[in-house]
Amino acid sequence: MTTTDFDELDGMKQQLRELQEKLKGRDIVNDRMIRNAFSSNIGRLMRRETLQLVMLLVMLIVYPPFFRTGGCSLGLTIYAEALFVVCALSLVWSMSQLEKIRRSMGDNIVDTNTRLLRLKRGEQRWLHYCAPVFITIFLGWFCHDIYYLKAFSFGELDMHGKYTLMGSMIVGALIGGIIGYFRFYRPKIDALNEALSQLEDLKENENI
Amino acid sequence: MKELELQFTKMVKEQKATISTVCLMFSDDPDEVDELVQLTLINLWKGFADFNGKSSMRTWVWRVTMNTCISAERKNKRLRESTTSLERIGVDTTAEATNDKQIVALHNRIHRLGLFDRAIVLLWLEDMSYEEIGDIVGISAKNVGVKLARIREQLKKMRI
Numbered sequence: 001m002t003t004t005d006f007d008e009l010d011g012m013k014q015q016l017r018e019l020q021e022k023l024k025g026r027d028i029v030n031d032r033m034i035r036n037a038f039s040s041n042i043g044r045l046m047r048r049e050t051l052q053l054v055m056l057l058v059m060l061i062v063y064p065p066f067f068r069t070g071g072c073s074l075g076l077t078i079y080a081e082a083l084f085v086v087c088a089l090s091l092v093w094s095m096s097q098l099e100k101i102r103r104s105m106g107d108n109i110v111d112t113n114t115r116l117l118r119l120k121r122g123e124q125r126w127l128h129y130c131a132p133v134f135i136t137i138f139l140g141w142f143c144h145d146i147y148y149l150k151a152f153s154f155g156e157l158d159m160h161g162k163y164t165l166m167g168s169m170i171v172g173a174l175i176g177g178i179i180g181y182f183r184f185y186r187p188k189i190d191a192l193n194e195a196l197s198q199l200e201d202l203k204e205n206e207n208i
Numbered sequence: 209m210k211e212l213e214l215q216f217t218k219m220v221k222e223q224k225a226t227i228s229t230v231c232l233m234f235s236d237d238p239d240e241v242d243e244l245v246q247l248t249l250i251n252l253w254k255g256f257a258d259f260n261g262k263s264s265m266r267t268w269v270w271r272v273t274m275n276t277c278i279s280a281e282r283k284n285k286r287l288r289e290s291t292t293s294l295e296r297i298g299v300d301t302t303a304e305a306t307n308d309k310q311i312v313a314l315h316n317r318i319h320r321l322g323l324f325d326r327a328i329v330l331l332w333l334e335d336m337s338y339e340e341i342g343d344i345v346g347i348s349a350k351n352v353g354v355k356l357a358r359i360r361e362q363l364k365k366m367r368i
Contacts, residue, residue: 015314016333019232020225022311028231029224029245034217037249105251105272106259108346109327112275195323202324202347202355 049095056088071149076141083134094123114199121192128185136173143169216256220249223269226334230270233318233330234277248276263343270334271344274327317366325359332356 060081067077101116147162220227231244251272259268318326324345331341338349338356345352 012314012317013333013335015311016229016330019311019314020229023225023228023232026228028228028241029220029249031217033242033246033249034220036246037253038213038216102251103254103258105275106255106268107275108271108344109274109278109324110346113278116279198322198324202345203351 049091049098053088053091053095056084056091060084060088072142072145076138076145079141080138083138086134087131090126094119110199110202114196117192117196117199121189121196124185124188124192128180132173132177132180139169139173140166212257216253219256219265219269220252223266226266226269227273230273230277230330233315233326234280234323236315236319244277244280247280248273251276267340267344270331274330274344278323278327317363320366321359321362325355325362328352328355329359329363 063080063084064077067080068074097115097119101112101119104112104115143162143165147165227245227248231241231248235241235244252269255268255272259265263271318329321329328341328345331344336344338352341352342349347355
């Protein structure tokens with residue numbers, strides 16, 4: 001490194017000290033924020049997940065009688081309940097992991113961020129692969145039940161209506177899937193992978 | 209509990225320059241800076257009771273603040289050189305005044321670095337040793353040296 005580089009970096013140190021001097025006289029960290037920290041048990045992410053969990057629990061209780069009185073088969077009702085239970089369990093697991101990470105924010109940057117990024121990546125994969133598969137099966141089964149119910153009620157099987165709805169559902173799912181994959185899933189996964197590769201890069205010289 | 213709250217408040221007031229500096233360097237939007245500060249305080253409070261004193265309080269605060277900022281700030285606005293968060297603390301971002309001009313330059317250059325490079329250079333500018341930086345980041349002191357050499361190259365290119 002040349003003397004010029006040293007001068008420049010020393011200059012940056014001086015600039016940082018000046019910035020810190022300015023910050024000492026300012027109110028960026030204020031008493032209200034400190035008080036909020038005492039009362040806040042959960043962050044925004046935790047609040048969102050808690051809300052989702054409450055909604056799932058409500059659905060878990062409300063849907064079985066609603067499905068059964070609506071004429072859906074016992075199999076579909078059990079499947080829907082199992083789906084809600086799996087979603088609720090995955091949410092609880094994700095929340096517990098998030099809470100663990102938040103409590104270990106004082107650990108080193110590489111480990112904490114690797115854990116957090118892996119958790120977020122896992123969540124994205126669950127949301128974009130497993131959830132749509134479960135929901136598509138559910139909707140297919142639902143259509144099947146509704147049309148057979150109608151057939152029993154009116155004494156004829158409306159196969160044309162059934163296949164029209166199923167076809168529309170498949171086309172809609174495909175369009176939604178493609179948009180979701182390229183518009184939301186891929187950019188998020190790419191950003192998470194890039195951040196993970198930065199962490200790998202940080203550690204790459206460890207064994208040299 | 210009240211005693212712990214008092215200790216925490218005292219600690220935050222002692223370390224507020226560190227918390228503010230890191231949050232400012234990780235965002236150029238005043239509202240986002242507030243959000244980062246609030247998230248940092250929540251994380252500091254959550255870990256405060258369990259702080260075991262293995263490292264110094266200063267080192268621990270740096271770790272929590274940087275972990276919070278890195279995990280929250282993934283929107284990648286590196287290429288946008290905005291300095292609105294500096295204006296709020298009284299830095300004249302348009303003036304020819306040399307001190308303020310240099311602070312703006314420092315902010316823009318650090319802000320254009322990757323998230324983890326930003327963390328390393330901030331710790332280095334804080335006059336921490338390679339060992340201390342390595343301990344906070346989670347890499348060896350030797351690796352810190354390698355990373356800093358690369359960061360210097362990046363900073364030089366920004367000057368051109």
